Amino acid sequence: MTSHQLFGITGTTWKALLETLIPAQENLQSAAAVISIDELVGDVIALSSEDIVRKFLGQLPEDFSSLDQSQRESLLRQAGVLLPECLNALLNATYTIYYSHPDILRVIAERTGYSPTPPQPNGYALAPFDERMLYKSIQRAPMWRDPH
């Protein structure tokens, strides 16, 4: 059974849901462009539960995908008020998959200079500690209490 069948909503609705959470903007891709729905659903269920996800999605109207961004946001926020745990799980899974995707990390690197390589083994240069910064703190009187 596919994720679509599992919850009785269409792939189009799933994509609309993802585009609502992280829309496309300029050269920044939407969540729908990089996230596999099956992967998303598996992660959301692991973070929440199938029943709760079904209840959450059941609050969305059949024409959800045809609504505009602000209308879809409004509906998701309403659903999140009733089932905040599920909205949090959906966001967590969406952000986790989106911000682990190589294409997205590449864009972040281009825009910020961040290195998308793993932190190890290269790390970053360890600058020496500059003790001159302590010129003021070093002059303070002791600030611990002797209990005796």
Add this chain to the structure above:
Amino acid sequence: MKSSCEFLVIGAGAAGSAAAWRLAQQGANVTVLEQGGWVAPDSSPSLTFGWERARHRTHHPNPNIRKNSWDYPIDDSDSDISPMLYNAVGGSTIHWGAHFPRLKPEDFRVKSLDGVGDDWPLSYFDLEPYFEINDRMMGVAGHDGDPAYPSKPHRIMPALPLGAGAERIAAAYDRLNYHWWPVDAAIMTADHGDRLACNNCGPCDLGCPRKSRASTDVTYWSDIHASKIRLITEARVSRILSTSGRVTGVTYFDAQGNPQEIQAENVVLAGNGVGTARLLLLSAADWCPNGLANSSDQVGRNLMFHPTALVTGIFPEAMDGFMGPFACSIYSQEFYESNADRGFVRGFQAQTIRSDGPLGSALGTYTLPVAWGAGHHEDFYSQFGHTASITVTSEDLPESHNRVTLSPTLKDRFGIAAPKISYRVSENARKILDFGIEVNRGVLKEAGATDIRVVDLVTSAGFHLLGTARMGSDPKTSVVNEFGQSHDCPNLYIVDGGVFVTVGALNPTSTIQAIALRAADSMVGAQILESSR
């Protein structure tokens, strides 16, 4: 055939490793049971492209999310804060930030000085020689002369660099005339043996392939004296066996899930403030129907977490906070002490926290998550790499109703009752947090932050599991004496954070380990070291 030993230590984390090492160094016959296994430093996800995802799933600090087979579940449905811990050789030092302050002298005398909590039966100066042994074993980088403490031995490794965010905050502290100091960090800033100097990579909590960041598997367990210890991994202790007033051994499930029994002349518990309380309660017997070592009814009570708020500044300039040990740069103890004018007792530690990678920034691991919807990208790029945060780590006073009990329904994979945590942030701690939030709004504004965001309680910051088997001189109101020796069973010892009477507002690991080392000396009848002051 049942095996036997002189000292059976349960838990190979911060406390158990230190105690077992010291016992072995003193010539004792020691066996350690650890419910986890070894975690190779070079297996760290920080070497992989999926490191951030691992941090939020398979290597999450919350065992209920991580669900590693070495873990046990914890019912935290009745708690304001979720407990974070790791089960392995090295315990939670496998996944910690290595911020390594000591409790302060006054933290051991809060009843006498501030009229709240209780005094400890030992002092900072009783622990001082053991702090120093532990500092040498763990490897501490820092800078001499912090006015917040009595003088300490010269730090042989220089302090970690502050990073752009902490430099801004330090300068703001100076302008506001507030205390700040580079933290003591259990992180190497110079090579020593097979431990290499930190390379500033950031996510210390994922383990350290360079062994720069200390964890007891690479510190205590690498020492020659540890080679004399018999270590049994993946051993889930189910019960401490006892007859009237004496413990005789334990039962456990081995790595294959088979029940085993081991006899011991002495049992030393080092399972943290949750695990140890759980095991004592699981070990009720005819002669101790409310749990082992629990004639005082204090086992499991007085759970303390250090409630924490987080104040995050967003700066126009890049702070590059994804570089550098996330938990270690500077701290301030300006508002640590009681001040009657503030409407609460005791105070808080302000610890500067670096920021996170892209995923952590989006999820807001401890900060607020990035907004979803039409403003998502704008919010993400305004924050990512542009933040620095300050924790408000509150004093947490002992309260009997904050406690660990056994879950009537939840069990681990061996069918052993899971711990249930009931914990509410006190009114006093809430006032401290609110005060600290306002103070640090001012600090971040002074530092040049253009937007400030606040998490008024970080519910996922339950890293410090303390107080559930408190030490004291009176058997009616405490579980163990100053050496961790049970009042009810003289051959049962507790050496983890459960023995804390009060907790100050500082990270507890160095104090836990000093207590464990001192207790070990007492167990073998060695001379207790004294401060040279």
